[in-house]
Amino acid sequence: MRFASMRNLDISNGEGVGVSLFVQGCDRHCFNCFNPDTWDFNGGKEWTEETKNKFIKLIDRPYINRISVLGGEPLAKQNLDEVLSLIKEIRISFPEKTIWLYTGYKFEDLINGIHYPLDSEWEDKVLRQSIVKLCDVLVDGEYIDEQRDITLKWRGSSNQRVIDAKQSLAQNKIVLYCD
Numbered sequence: 001m002r003f004a005s006m007r008n009l010d011i012s013n014g015e016g017v018g019v020s021l022f023v024q025g026c027d028r029h030c031f032n033c034f035n036p037d038t039w040d041f042n043g044g045k046e047w048t049e050e051t052k053n054k055f056i057k058l059i060d061r062p063y064i065n066r067i068s069v070l071g072g073e074p075l076a077k078q079n080l081d082e083v084l085s086l087i088k089e090i091r092i093s094f095p096e097k098t099i100w101l102y103t104g105y106k107f108e109d110l111i112n113g114i115h116y117p118l119d120s121e122w123e124d125k126v127l128r129q130s131i132v133k134l135c136d137v138l139v140d141g142e143y144i145d146e147q148r149d150i151t152l153k154w155r156g157s158s159n160q161r162v163i164d165a166k167q168s169l170a171q172n173k174i175v176l177y178c179d
Contacts, residue, residue: 001082002044004037004072008058014100014154018066019058026073028104030143034156038072047082059094070102080127087134101135104142107163107174137177138165153178
């Protein structure tokens with residue numbers, strides 16, 4: 001996996017004070033994307049053990065209550081293994097902290113495995129589902145410029161949803177974290 005950047009103090013990509021990891025690589029190329037520098041899977045910087053340790057150290061501060069993983073596309077095939085490994089480590093080491101994941105995939109497609117626009121390999125579906133199950137909040141859906149709405153919390157277009165992943169999985173229906 002490659003990454004574009006880390007934010008060591010982030011108040012814009014989720015509730016509360018957090019840290020954010022912007023993974024590198026996205027096949028979606030949404031019109032007027034806020035972060036087109038993250039599209040190239042060969043761009044950014046290499047994700048190494050040293051980089052991961054630096055990110056974990058950023059999380060390990062008492063006033064950090066949220067970790068956000070966004071991009072690029074964290075659930076792109078090229079990012080799945082490392083994103084899953086990282087989120088597992090965060091969940092074990094910091095169970096009290098909230099994990100937010102931003103993806104162009106729709107929640108239903110991730111959980112039900114009905115439609116995968118980037119690939120339909122079984123192994124990738126299982127990895128994506130495993131990642132979602134470890135997260136607390138999922139911001140789903142591609143950015144659609146025609147539906148841009150700057151009044152919305154934590155997302156750019158009105159088709160995107162801020163979903164309480166844990167409650168949605170428990171109730172087997174979409175439960176929004178916020179409108």
